[in-house]
Amino acid sequence: xxxxxxxxxxxxxxxxxxxxxxxxxxxxxxxxxxxxxxxxxxxxxxxxxxxxxxxxxxxxxxxxxxxxxxxxxxxxxxxxxxxxxxxxxxxxxxxxxxxxxxxxxxxxxxxxxxxxxxxxxxxxxxxxxxxxxxxxxxxxxxxxxxxxxxxxxxxxxxxxxxxxxxxxxxxxxxxxxxxxxxxxxxxxxxxxxxxxxxxxxxxxxxxxxxxxxxxxxxxxxxxxxxxxxxxxxxxxxxxxxxxxxxxxxxxxxxxxxxxxxxxxxxxxxxxxxxxxxxxxxxxxxxxxxxxxxxxxxxxxxxxxxxxxxxxxxxxxxxxxxxxxxxxxxxxxxxxxxxxxxxxxxxxxxxxxxxxxxxxxxxxxxxxxxxxxxxxxxxxxxxxxxxxxxxxxxxxxxxxxxxxxxxxxxxxxxxxxxxxxxxxxxxxxxxxxxxxxxxxxxxxxxxxxxxxxxxxxxxxxxxxxxxxxxxxxxxxxxxxxxxxxxxxxxxxxxxxxxxxxxxxxxxxxxxxxxxxxxxxxxxxxxxxxxxxxxxxxxxxxxxxxxxxxxxxxxxxxxxxxxxxxxxxxxxxxxxxxxxxxxxxxxxxxxxxxxxxxxxxxxxxxxxx
Numbered sequence: 001x002x003x004x005x006x007x008x009x010x011x012x013x014x015x016x017x018x019x020x021x022x023x024x025x026x027x028x029x030x031x032x033x034x035x036x037x038x039x040x041x042x043x044x045x046x047x048x049x050x051x052x053x054x055x056x057x058x059x060x061x062x063x064x065x066x067x068x069x070x071x072x073x074x075x076x077x078x079x080x081x082x083x084x085x086x087x088x089x090x091x092x093x094x095x096x097x098x099x100x101x102x103x104x105x106x107x108x109x110x111x112x113x114x115x116x117x118x119x120x121x122x123x124x125x126x127x128x129x130x131x132x133x134x135x136x137x138x139x140x141x142x143x144x145x146x147x148x149x150x151x152x153x154x155x156x157x158x159x160x161x162x163x164x165x166x167x168x169x170x171x172x173x174x175x176x177x178x179x180x181x182x183x184x185x186x187x188x189x190x191x192x193x194x195x196x197x198x199x200x201x202x203x204x205x206x207x208x209x210x211x212x213x214x215x216x217x218x219x220x221x222x223x224x225x226x227x228x229x230x231x232x233x234x235x236x237x238x239x240x241x242x243x244x245x246x247x248x249x250x251x252x253x254x255x256x257x258x259x260x261x262x263x264x265x266x267x268x269x270x271x272x273x274x275x276x277x278x279x280x281x282x283x284x285x286x287x288x289x290x291x292x293x294x295x296x297x298x299x300x301x302x303x304x305x306x307x308x309x310x311x312x313x314x315x316x317x318x319x320x321x322x323x324x325x326x327x328x329x330x331x332x333x334x335x336x337x338x339x340x341x342x343x344x345x346x347x348x349x350x351x352x353x354x355x356x357x358x359x360x361x362x363x364x365x366x367x368x369x370x371x372x373x374x375x376x377x378x379x380x381x382x383x384x385x386x387x388x389x390x391x392x393x394x395x396x397x398x399x400x401x402x403x404x405x406x407x408x409x410x411x412x413x414x415x416x417x418x419x420x421x422x423x424x425x426x427x428x429x430x431x432x433x434x435x436x437x438x439x440x441x442x443x444x445x446x447x448x449x450x451x452x453x454x455x456x457x458x459x460x461x462x463x464x465x466x467x468x469x470x471x472x473x474x475x476x477x478x479x480x481x482x483x484x485x486x487x488x489x490x491x492x493x494x495x496x497x498x499x500x501x502x503x504x505x506x507x508x509x510x511x512x513x514x515x516x517x518x519x520x521x522x523x524x525x526x527x528x529x530x531x532x533x534x535x536x537x538x539x540x541x542x543x544x545x546x547x548x549x550x551x552x553x554x555x556x557x558x559x560x561x562x563x564x565x566x567x568x569x570x571x572x573x574x575x576x577x578x579x580x581x582x583x584x585x586x587x588x589x590x591x592x593x594x595x596x597x598x599x600x601x602x603x604x605x606x607x
Contacts, residue, residue, distance in 0.1 A: 002086075002100045002391075003029065003072040004180070005197045006161040006171045009188025009218045013068030014058060020190070020197035021051050021070050026246050028392025029072035030080035030375065034058070035087040035096035036065035037168040042094055046085035066218075067168060069161050071098035074391055075374035076271060077106070078123025088127040090134035091119055094165040097133070099126040100193055101157035101178035102270045102389060107279060109153065129160060147172045148213050152226055156270045157263070161191055171216040175208040177266060182206040184235055187218050195238060196245040203238045252594040254395035254488070258580050259444055262437040264400040265573065267389035268407045269434060275386075276411050276430070278418075284384030288366055289419060290340035293318050294333065296325040296356040297344035300398040300483065304405040305344050306476035307572050311413035314569065315429075316420060326352040328359070335363040342409075343369045346393065346401040348376020357381060370408050372401055386412065395595040397487050399580050402480065403440075403573050407433065410570065432567050439564040439574055453578050456543065456559055457585030460514050466491060467505060467540075468579070469498040470518040471528050477518055477572045481579030488587040488597045498531040509540040516582070518575050519546045519553045522568035532556055545575050 003024030007016040017034050032054045033046025043063070047053040051072065071086035078084040087096040103109070106125035109132060114120065118131040132153060136146035143164050151160065157177035163170075173180060173191055183190030183198035183205055190198035195205060206221065208214070212231060214223040223231045240249055250256040274280045281287075293312050295305035305322040312320040323333070325343070335341070341360040345353045348371040357367050357378065369382040372390050379385045388404035410433055417423040447453055460466075466485060470478030479495035486493050496505050498517065509515060515535045519528045529552055535542050536556060544557040547565040554560045561578045587594045 002074050002193070003197070004069070004098050004100055004159060004161055004191070004193040005071075006069040006098075006163075006173075006191040006216070007188070008067040008169060008171050008216060009185065010066065011188065013065045014063060016190075016201070017068045017070035018051065018055055018058070019200075020192060021072050023196040023199075023242070023246075024072055024192075024194060025051065026394060028074055028394070030075050031073045031082070031085035032071065033073075033085040033087050034068055034070040035089075035098075035163060036063065036068040037163060037165060038063050038065045040165060040168060042089070042096055042163070042165050044087055044089060044096055046082055046087070048080050048082050048085060067163060067171070069096060069098050069163055069171070076102060076387065076389060077125045080375050084122045084124050086124075086126060088122060088124065088130045090130040092134060095130050095133050095162060096164075097126065097130045097160060097162045099129055100159040101176075102267050103128060103154055103158065104156035104270045104273050105154070107274055129154070130162075133162065143167050143170075144172060144215050147174070148224075148226065148228070151213055157267055159193055169217060172214070173208065173216060174213045176210050177263065180208045182208070182216065182221060184221075189216050189218055189221060191216060194245070194248065195240070196242055199238065199240070199242055199245050205236050205238055206233045207236065251588065252395065252584070254397055254399065254584055254594050257393055257395055257399045258577065258584065260391070261400045261403050261577065262440040262444070264388075264390040264404050265407050265440065266437040268404040269411070269430075271387060271389040272408060272411050276415055276426070282368075282384050282386065282415075284382070285366065285368065288340070290318060290366070290416075291338040293320040293340045293342060294335065294360070294365075295320065295322045295342045295344065296328050296353055296360075297322075298325050298350055298352055300402050300480060301344040301346060301353075301405060303476045303480040303483070304402055304409065305342070306479070307406055307473060308342070308344075308409035308413070310473045311410050311569065312416065315413045315423065316416035317422060318416060323356070325350065325356040328356040333359075335360050335365045337364040337366075339365040341365050341367045343367060343378055343382065344405055345369065345376075345378050346372050346398055346405075348373045348378035350378070354378060354381065370405055372404070396597055396600050397484060397583075397594075403576065406573055407436075433570055436566065436570055436573050439566055440577060442564050443574065443577060447578075447581065453561060453581040454585045456561070457582055458589055461489070461586040461589040463491060463512070463514055465508070465513060466493040467508065467513060467515045468493060468495040468517075469501060469515060469531060470495070471498045471524040471531070472522060473569055473572055474518040474520070474522075474575055477576050477579065478516075480576055481516060481583070484580055484583035485586065487600060488583055488592060488594050489590055490592070490598070491586065498528055501531060502534065506534065506538060509535060509538040511539040511541070513540050514543055515540045516543045516545070516579070519544045519550060520563065520568075520571050520575060521547050521550065521565055522571065525550070529553065529556070545578050
């Protein structure tokens with residue numbers, strides 16, 4: 001996720017903003033920029049790469065400004081270049097904006113603004129905001145009115161901060177689905193996407209809510225809803241240390257990233273809407289209609305691929321294989337020009353996945369990469385790219401990257417089904433997946449209150465072995481749940497298709513063995529009930545992830561974790577969350593370094 005810092009006050013804004021951006025480096029980024037108003041004139045400086053590159057340029061200049069905005073960008077629209085870095089300006093170069101999130105309707109807005117005479121210089125969705133404000137200023141005398149009217153036209157998620165030469169002592173802010181917080185100091189005010197940016201200056205904060213816009217000065221702030229009604233805001237005192245603040249008060253990055261999944265999935269849906277809706281083709285695929293799909297991936301991404309197989313075969317009726325990328329090139333795979341290779345990689349630098357991609361390209365297959373990092377090796381070497389919008393994952397154990405990968409694979413399967421005339425109304429499927437972020441939020445908020453998963457972890461954190469079972473589309477989620485437990489708690493765990501249990505693993509079940517079973521509503525519900533009975537008859541400890549309506553499951557379980565009910569094919573996105581939390585809390589109770597488990601690396605760049 002990108003970082004935003006804004007400042008208006010008595011100190012040199014250049015130094016304050018750069019310091020704040022450095023405090024947000026843990027979030028990950030690929031370019032940085034700053035806009036200042038110096039002697040009444042807007043000046044913008046931005047560089048790709050690390051903040052030190054930007055700082056080097058600024059140190060050559062002796063400038064003082066009492067107001068500035070800065071940004072560290074994790075590229076989503078457009079490559080990580082100087083031009084695409086924030087802040088972005090309008091045609092007059094008197095307005096500058098920084099933005100986190102995704103503007104879903106940026107293509108249609110840009111097309112309209114170009115017809116109205118605006119000239120764009122970047123590939124980003126953010127630049128649209130600056131030009132839209134400029135256009136609104138033709139009809140409104142006051143900048144805040146123009147700013148608010150521009151924000152009303154935006155669809156998607158955003159945290160926006162703007163400055164203008166017209167009112168050089170004010171910051172203008174807006175927020176929807178992307179965090180933004182004010183820091184209240186002594187004759188100075190800060191705004192940032194995260195508290196660590198200004199915590200060394202003040203611990204007095206004001207949290208902005210969805211649909212709020214505001215005017216910020218050194219000595220006061222005013223916050224309104226989009227209808228112009230002023231909102232009274234409470235100032236909160238934060239007692240976190242800087243280290244805690246980087247994690248937004250969470251104990252570890254992994255826990256923070258688990259709780260970020262509703263936003264990450266929502267952003268991934270928004271970011272992929274243009275091709276899903278048919279507003280633009282998937283660049284590099286054209287009209288290509290694959291006869292077969294082969295998915296190559298490693299670790300957690302491989303399990304996402306297993307779920308993807310269900311999607312492509314069920315909805316698009318395309319035969320699909322899933323391979324461990326590390327084994328793919330050693331089996332002499334049957335690949336030709338009618339095959340689509342889908343490479344799934346969070347970092348885009350996984351050596352085994354890159355090698356599998358290269359072999360497929362040598363054999364004339366089309367390669368599409370599902371990735372979280374723009375400009376990575378995998379995105380450069382593939383024919384086409386679909387991005388997840390998880391933002392950086394700091395914890396080694398993947399959580400939000402996994403659920404955003406599932407999101408992209410689901411959307412792509414429906415896209416192919418539409419192209420094959422198997423689905424006539426894709427909006428039905430879009431509506432279903434668009435409900436997932438709120439269902440995720442619902443479960444996570446309940447867990448915060450009741451701590452049922454945490455209590456289970458406390459009860460079972462000293463076990464030596466665990467078995468995870470699932471069927472149909474949730475069988476890969478059982479594999480992922482077991483992997484998470486192994487990765488961070490060092491407890492031996494195995495994931496199995498529940499129907500395979502009687503072909504071997506059932507021999508391991510006794511009164512000391514926790515068996516975690518995914519038993520939510522679906523076409524194999526009756527089957528999973530039978531499997532649950534098999535575990536009970538061997539005196540295994542039954543822990544189920546299930547729905548409130550699944551009374552038979554709850555009655556036959558020693559412990560149940562209740563998750564919201566959703567479409568069977570989308571249930572993996574919900575069902576994986578309690579398994580992530582269970583692994584996290586068990587590792588934490590054992591006192592392990594959750595974010596940096598032993599022997600593991602975030603990006604595996606060797607074979």
